[in-house]
Amino acid sequence: MTAGDLSPILWQIHAIAFCFGCVIGSFLNVVVWRIPRGESLLTPPSHCPNCGHLIRAWENIPIISWLCLRGRCSGCHQPISIRYPLGESATGLLFFIIWYTIARRNLPLAVLPGYFYLTGALLSAALIDMKHRMIPDEITISGLVVSLMLALLAPSGRLALHPDGDPSHGSFFITMAFEQLQRLFGADLRAMPIIAAFTDWLFGVFAGVVLLGIFAVAGRHLAKKPQAMGYGDVKLLGMCGGFLGADSVVFIVMAGAVTGLVWGLFRHIILRKKGWSIPYGPFLGLGALAWMVFGNWFFLLFGK
Ligand SMILES: [Zn+2]
Structure with a gap:
């Protein structure tokens, strides 16, 4: 199966690739922060480094949550670094580019x-x-x-x-x-x-x-x-x-x-x-x- 077989729904898949990339980017933010510090990727769950407030599910939606919260923790109102939404959108963009390439070159899925x-x-x-x-x-x-x-x-x-x-x-x-x-x-x-x-x-x-x-x-x-x-x-x-x-x-x-x-x-x-x-x-x-x-x-x- 190649990307050409998906041509009727190509634009939907372009969008899915971007969104999937944003979700992966959210995980990569954790990787980039925790691995050099020798911390586990699984525990503890995501929390505000300032007040320890646990990140709830709706606060963990890539890019959108950061915008809704206006870049501040809902617990202590301290700023949340812009590198989070940036990392998410960068990964989304890269995944979109990769998928677009595969579709353009009609490569095997x-x-x-x-x-x-x-x-x-x-x-x-x-x-x-x-x-x-x-x-x-x-x-x-x-x-x-x-x-x-x-x-x-x-x-x-x-x-x-x-x-x-x-x-x-x-x-x-x-x-x-x-x-x-x-x-x-x-x-x-x-x-x-x-x-x-x-x-x-x-x-x-x-x-x-x-x-x-x-x-x-x-x-x-x-x-x-x-x-x-x-x-x-x-x-x-x-x-x-x-x-x-x-x-x-x-x-x-x-x-x-x-x-x-x-x-x-x-x-x-x-x-x-x-x-x-x-x-x-x-x-x-x-x-x-x-x-x-x-x-x-x-x-x-x-x-x-
Ligand atoms: Zn906080």
Whole structure:
């Protein structure tokens, strides 16, 4: 089933994708606040940090509640940070963009869970990285597990394996790998969807970890700043490879480096280095988002 089959109710689904994103964004607000502080995501239930007032169901509706309460706690009337409605609407917007992309490119719907999960994980990782200069394992390692589970449960969600052979699906490296494996073992793994999906997942993770791992290890040994690149970035790229495959990893590293460089120059020349220093993690996230939205037009440039 592809997004094209849903075309009669496309606009309703656009709206649902946005609302779903807002609800997930409400949860991500909790993730971004609690995980760096080592707190549980489940307990205690959401409460006002000032007076401890428990957030009731009607006060927990994304964006709308904040507007109805005029940005103040109904218990103590202290302001509620605007980052709550901002986080909710940003996630809503990103989910809308992801869904719109899937509809526009007429991709299989099995792609959707992985794209949504990765988008949420990258957004929370980026926000935590910008504030705390670290990317928690809770996000990257669980992302690796989720991407593996999705590969095994919904192998048709692996775009690179699609039989139409559209190179914009990022099938360059995995096709090469399958050809080599067939030469070695005499069996065509592409005929076995779950094994093929697992191989695609494994290659993606491997590509991500190795590509950035080399830089991270070299950076630790060569640079005087030991934190030149954290292993959090390595795991983050491994997670991206797990969801999106090996081709994406090359694109994401390059897109991340280019946008990071542009931002660095902008900061150096225009802002004269006053604040707004951003670590590499958010740029990797931006690269992964670009990959999901634009497909790998990058590989098409060299392409078949
Ligand atoms: Zn309060």
